[in-house]
Amino acid sequence: MKALSYAALQKFAEELRSVSNRICRRELLCAASGLKPVRLMPHVDDAQALVALVRTHGLAVQEGRHSAWIRLDTGKGGWSSGSAEAGRGEEHRLLYVACDAADALRLREAEESGCPDTFGRELLIPQCCREMFCRNAAAASVAQNDFFGFTFRDVYQVVPRELNLVAQYFDAALVSHYPCAPHCAQSLRIARIADRITAVLLPDDARVNRELMRQLGLYSEHDGICLVRSKGGEAGWFAHAPDEVRATEDGRLVRALRQSTHFRASGTLLEFRCREKVWSESFDGVRILEPMEGMEASKPKDLGNA
Numbered sequence: 001m002k003a004l005s006y007a008a009l010q011k012f013a014e015e016l017r018s019v020s021n022r023i024c025r026r027e028l029l030c031a032a033s034g035l036k037p038v039r040l041m042p043h044v045d046d047a048q049a050l051v052a053l054v055r056t057h058g059l060a061v062q063e064g065r066h067s068a069w070i071r072l073d074t075g076k077g078g079w080s081s082g083s084a085e086a087g088r089g090e091e092h093r094l095l096y097v098a099c100d101a102a103d104a105l106r107l108r109e110a111e112e113s114g115c116p117d118t119f120g121r122e123l124l125i126p127q128c129c130r131e132m133f134c135r136n137a138a139a140a141s142v143a144q145n146d147f148f149g150f151t152f153r154d155v156y157q158v159v160p161r162e163l164n165l166v167a168q169y170f171d172a173a174l175v176s177h178y179p180c181a182p183h184c185a186q187s188l189r190i191a192r193i194a195d196r197i198t199a200v201l202l203p204d205d206a207r208v209n210r211e212l213m214r215q216l217g218l219y220s221e222h223d224g225i226c227l228v229r230s231k232g233g234e235a236g237w238f239a240h241a242p243d244e245v246r247a248t249e250d251g252r253l254v255r256a257l258r259q260s261t262h263f264r265a266s267g268t269l270l271e272f273r274c275r276e277k278v279w280s281e282s283f284d285g286v287r288i289l290e291p292m293e294g295m296e297a298s299k300p301k302d303l304g305n306a
């Protein structure tokens with residue numbers, strides 16, 4: 001795959017500072033470095049400036065024929081997992097960006113073909129993860145269409161820092177697909193390359209990404225998503241500072257964390273503790289992700305030839 005020269009990449013990165021979204025900046029650097037072609041979905045008001053910026057730096061852009069209308073998820077800040085009926089929701093534009101014009105065109109045509117597997121293949125999403133996506137598409141669409149709970153199936157799990165997807169709701173992510181499993185080897189490889197590309201070209205972004213991904217993530221489907229600094233404790237309890245909790249919204253989850261000093265998973269519930277008081281609460285789709293540095297990847301079980 002083609003790539004911009006190092007000098008051109010540095011110049012491009014410099015101008016990307018005007019793009020407000022960190023995930024969008026990382027995706028554009030990945031496209032410009034030749035890691036993968038990307039699809040962006042900027043708000044309709046920002047699309048033309050983004051097209052001009054990308055073209056000025058020698059990248060190819062294809063614009064989607066139609067607008068994308070998105071529906072914001074409940075409880076997840078500005079995150080959107082689903083689309084809205086045309087004319088409703090927020091209007092966004094679809095942009096397909098690559099170093100090579102043929103790659104950008106193929107990516108647009110793949111999405112317009114309506115086959116998620118074909119589109120995923122053009123985005124260089126690993127086969128194991130595309131299979132997971134297709135297998136769960138119907139089940140995900142019943143709720144908010146977020147695949148988070150299909151990647152992270154247990155209430156509590158240890159994950160490689162680079163795949164701590166709770167951070168994506170705070171504009172910090174290194175992959176743009178849902179890995180088939182928390183330790184998917186191919187997703188981790190892509191995430192680590194994206195981390196290095198960002199560290200070289202936009203070191204401030206890489207620092208923020210790492211800082212957020214190192215925090216313990218708490219996910220709920222509707223009641224908020226949180227990041228906390230915690231070193232863990234005894235009997236599965238995590239100690240946290242109640243006034244340092246970062247949250248997507250002022251929901252039930254962050255309120256419980258601000259009223260407690262410890263929490264842990266207890267079956268499908270979360271248990272909270274403050275001095276002598278202990279209580280548990282139930283949250284839809286609740287997950288706790290504990291990130292680890294330098295964690296090894298594993299191959300997916302259902303892909304014998306990987």
Ligand SMILES: [Zn+2]
Pocket residue numbers: 126127128129179180181184185186187300
């Ligand atoms: Zn995978």
